[in-house]
Amino acid sequence: MSREAMLTRTLVELADTLVDDFDIVELLTTLSDRCLEVLDVSAAGIMLVAPEGDLRVMTSSSEVMRVVELFELQSQEGPCLDCYRTGRPVVNQDLSVVNSRWPRFAPVALEAGYRAADAIPLRLRSNIIGALNLFRSEPGSLTEDDVVVAQALADVATIAILQHRASEQAQVVNDQLNQALNSRIIIEQAKGMIAEQGGLDMQEAFSRLRRHARSSNLRLVDVATEVVEGVLSVGAFRG
């Protein structure tokens, strides 16, 4: 398959995963797997920044790479971290000559069998959410085209992740809204039941409901639910 064909297939494949409730890890795994085919690298992995602000390894195409990536995070130096901090690609780093740049990371990566490292930012404008790591076991360089292709793949992943996060956040807020609405509805229903039973107005019915909740150390909505479900008799609110 030509590189254009592989790239097209990869983009289509990535787009296919972007259904409403897609799985981020699956998307990132697809992305790192395809990097191996399209870019002629030995290993590819992705780190994302967690809500707490620290980078986490999300996917690695091999276990060896995963160990190196974890070491990179632990030692707080390496191509991925430089890329994330600057928001710019870090490419064609020959690990055997850049010893001074990453004195702790480079020996570990060399020991694991890697000779060259690249990192491409996952970035939308000023929002940097992580980096795509590419490790090669042969020295050599990515071409300018390779870097453009890698950045394009990283961009697709970035947009997908940001949209997914916005969607998840909206889902959480929507669930909270429905929950708040339901609680309020149940309380209003219980008020109606208590008011009817005792010949009270809604204000007085609410006072009695609240008093009962306080004296029995329960949440208002829990007492109201018991009333509506008939677990707690409305007679309990007389006088």
Added chain:
Amino acid sequence: MPGARLDRILARLADSDLVASARLCAMCAEATEMSGAGIMLMSGDLPQGSVCTTDAVSLLIEDLQYTLGEGPCVDAYQHDRPVLEPDLAAPITNRWVAFTPPAVEAGVRAVFGFPLSVGAARLGALNLHRDRPGQLTADQHTDALVMAGLAARAVIAMQADAPPGAIGVELADGADFQFVGHQAAGMVSVQLGVSVADALIRLRAHAFQQDRRFADVARDVVGRRLRLTDDADRPT
């Protein structure tokens, strides 16, 4: 979107006499050149209430759908796609047998429902209506989709900072979640010795049979001007 219409929308946005949600509904109607608009929240396939309505007719459209559980918003939400009825008085298929007659009587000639969602989160539907029949133009359709997306994000934004268990202040302000209807359902459940869910159905059936707004019936029950009797209001 033509510049003049955009100007009118921006004017609505700056209209400080309206609460945030009312501005939102007004903008939706302006952007799509409709007679009015309403934003309905849905949950579990049923209407939960209105975030806002622009006028008495859009309030009626929301109330009918709340009472009957059918109409353009209900369908738009359930099928997660726009629902277009360009000629409500003479529809090709009469899909809302209970909703349509009172809506037409109130002067509605075209209704359109657009789902309100942010990604996988489905919130409800935007309701648009017009006092004359006719299809949406391609521009109006596009603008309606844009406004529905904007409205969905606005609803989320209005709820986002609310404390747990509470409805966002801006959202509650101007919204109608039929709380009086739920008080009335509680009362009717005691009166008739039925579950609150059944009482709610009885109230809705009563409103429909008597050709009255659900909210008005509920207010009469809570004001003790109306008692549902066991036989007369049994749904048939």
